[in-house]
Amino acid sequence: MFNPIHSFLRQSWLVLILASGLSAGLAGVDSALRDRIEENSRQRLEKAVLEVVPGGSSSEPVTIAGVAMYRVTDDSEALCGWATPAEERGFQDRIRLMVGLSNDGGRVTGLTVLESSETPGLGDRIQQPQFRDQFIGRSTEHPFVRVKPGESAAGQVDAITGATISSQAVINAINGQLTLIRKELASNPNTTAESQP
Amino acid sequence: MSSPHSLPDARDRFVRGWFAENPTYVQLLGMCPTLAVTNTLPAAVTMAAATGVVLLCSNIITSLIRRQLQPHLRILVYTLTIATFVTIVDRLLAAFAPAMSRQLGPYVPLIIVNCIIISRAEACASRQSVWTAIADALGQSGGFLLGLASLGIVREILGSGSLWGIKVLPEKFPTMLIFVLPAGAFLTLGILSGVLNAIRMRERGPR
């Protein structure tokens, strides 16, 4: 008599055993490595955060005005700045930045590029200090404006020659984040915002 | 029970994988990573190593179970095995070399559909003893390394003026950005393939 279960098992016993063995292997690898992988990405973000807020030694994720960002403190637990991720569509693909702000959100303290796929030699010069340093120390009272290289006055940013769109994308990203959080930071310098667990 | 001819057979397969049956230039397999991750030499070498590890593990397992393989289920078995090993290699990279893992991006999981691995499982590992399968895997991986590294070296030197991150070209020498862009990948592979074809034709002599 034809027993369907019997026939099924006879055909697929190897696949079943193999699948069980392989998934046990995967589960083992997952539990062994998962923490380390998460730690790696957490460390990368923390490194970027501390890079854009000079003097900081530790950070905690917070939410301000609905924006996920980081509250940076120094060794004595005093507030020394804020860091917020910002992103914008660039020339080739999206650009992600980490922007450092002073305690009251009135000044930019640092800028670093987390992710960008801009044209090498042109758009990806947004990662170089010559471009990024323009923002450091600048007041955030008015939105940043792009001008031709060499023509900048207060509040204006020299674009990169041949990389107008990439430069503009960085500016838009920063301006965009500032409009969201600037008021909140300015009105409440030592904001004890809801911390994320 | 291994065949009496397995040792020379294994050595033969190992050698053939490097040049005569080179996966990149002769078999034209695994083109996707070959073009995608060869803009720097470290990335090219890491990809070749990752593929090699997966190929080795896959060949070993396939060879061990070759007598129990049902013909109509074998693709399923290959896919399962390969996907598992690729996941393991990907997680290892993410844990111990996060920057490289980010640089290689989605191309590490794409090793699953790299034709080299399935074709070796089908053509060799499912029919041969474990030692022959190992030798075959090592040979093919070596060939793949040669293919990726040759592209990586050309593209990195000409495109960024450096090799493994160390500047090797003098400042005045222009770097041709095209080589680190997608167009340059096609161009480099085309040039290298053409050169190899020319060499092979000369070796065969005038017809």
Add this chain to the structure above:
Amino acid sequence: MRELLFIGLSAALINNFVLSYFLGICPFLGVSKRLDAAFGMGAAVTFVMTISGGLTYLLQQYALIPLGLQILQYVAFIFVIAGTVQFVELYVQRFFEPLHRAFGVYLPMITTNCAVLGVCLLVWSKSYNTLAQALTFSFFGGAGFTLAIVIMAGLRESIDFADVPRPLRGTPIALFVAAILAMAFAGFAGMGSQ
């Protein structure tokens, strides 16, 4: 809506799957010798990509992530793709016989096409987080693939009549053509930005 349109444009032209991401190179170099074959392959791949893109998105979003099983992502995705190809083949064979005669031969090859697994994974690395975005991205990615492979086929049909030097015949000349095509498509970058 505008966002979806941009995702589609980006997938098809600005970051073309073949010429920017190097996905689907094997069929691009292998199947692109005749125009009708190329179109058939492209259509079949687009169909499978759209379905798998949607299914893998749902699987990851509603099963793998909530259950903490992301380690199974690659295994699950490749099986969804293989299963999709099988079902599509059966379905087309049963209900669309003429279609099957025209395009059916390409279907089994699609499982190992980097573009299909690639699109399923790219949806997650680009953080698209709605089904509509995933489907748009997958469909237009396939459309871009079809576009590239059809253009390539047309060009290669012309090359058949050209006097190509012997070492360059076959793959090398195809790669040079692809390089020029890639340069042309690089011109789409920056489209849609302010």
